[in-house]
Amino acid sequence: MSENELNTEQLILKAARKVFTHKGLDGARMQDIANEAGINKALLHYYFRSKDKLFESIFKDVIKTFFPQVVSVLVADIPLFDKIHRFTESYIDILAKNPEIPGFVFHELSKNPDRLIGNIRETGADIGIIGEQLQKEVEAGNIRPINPAHFIANLISMCVFPFIARPLLMGIMKMDAQGFDSFIEERKQIVPEAIIRSIKV
Amino acid sequence: MSENELNTEQLILKAARKVFTHKGLDGARMQDIANEAGINKALLHYYFRSKDKLFESIFKDVIKTFFPQVVSVLVADIPLFDKIHRFTESYIDILAKNPEIPGFVFHELSKNPDRLIGNIRETGADIGIIGEQLQKEVEAGNIRPINPAHFIANLISMCVFPFIARPLLMGIMKMDAQGFDSFIEERKQIVPEAIIRSIKV
DNA sequence: TGTATCTTTGACCACTTGGTTAAATCTTTT
């Protein structure tokens, strides 16, 4: 038996992640997950006691694997303009590989904001560092003064939003799936340029 | 009896809109809607034959009242920089009054992209006009060349995203509800500034 | 006033849902 075979628990988690992220907590059926995993429905309850418990595992896992990847670049000790380029590139790459994640997370979060407390907070995403870095660049006369919250909101908005609004964008821009991929690829240039131009003195 | 009393059909639509936009199609229960409207569940089926039919009415109505408001400013015959300021201001105002709409629309759209064809397309949102306007400004030497798709994506992203990501932003920015409102108000200045700086020669 | 039509309701139904259970099978331990 090869090493990359999944045990039953991993198999369930993989199937559950796929079904939950595509259909949401309310839209997902335990039977869907069992089918996706190719197992009996009762086995889901053997490993994870309830639908809610299973969902909680998936949600925690998504947050814990997703968030640190994003934050690590933001808090790295590299020059600001480099950071903006690198962040955009790596973030868009991650999103392109997991295009359904943002919609999933924001939808579930808006239905139940309390999930934040137990999950995202403990990933230790600290926005303070980027604020200090911006402040230094302002004092050095390299950029105009800007509220760090808006800076980060602008940056993340332009990276994430196209993935959430994909069907709408494809509709009004008259793009097909391949056109959308090119569009996303272009944004690795467009977004950092726009951000840097907006803050440069 | 005063004129502003709602008839039963309007009462149902109002209740259904509230429940559907907050809980989504899958999360909404017909009983919830009946309770919200203060009527019997069977009456819902008397006016709208099924849950799907009722949902379709709501979704169509949301698109048809929301979209034109947004597009009208974009296609208006006013100078570009004015247009950017006015669009941001009016769009953010509309969103602040209906903060749950974008999440609702994008979630349902990503579960069922086909809804676009019958709904949004017929609102006649034509992106061509803004493309021409940008082209003229480029030729006049006022702005740098930019792909209209990215211009619009940037503009809309920065306006809409904070509403979709509200719980997350409040979490990482350590804002309370009032702080978030101020943050949104500030963006009426921040966003057009950022956009204009990013395209100015 | 009586009757035909529209509106509203409580009771009900078929089906789906998450969840349980007892038995069967496979693994590990002795």
Add this chain to the structure above:
DNA sequence: AAAAGATTTAACCAAGTGGTCAAAGATACA
């Protein structure tokens, strides 16, 4: 090999779901 434990299954259950229906209340109309 046999006992003990872990894993997997088919069959089942109670609660909840969208939806129906016959009858009761309103309303309009003759």
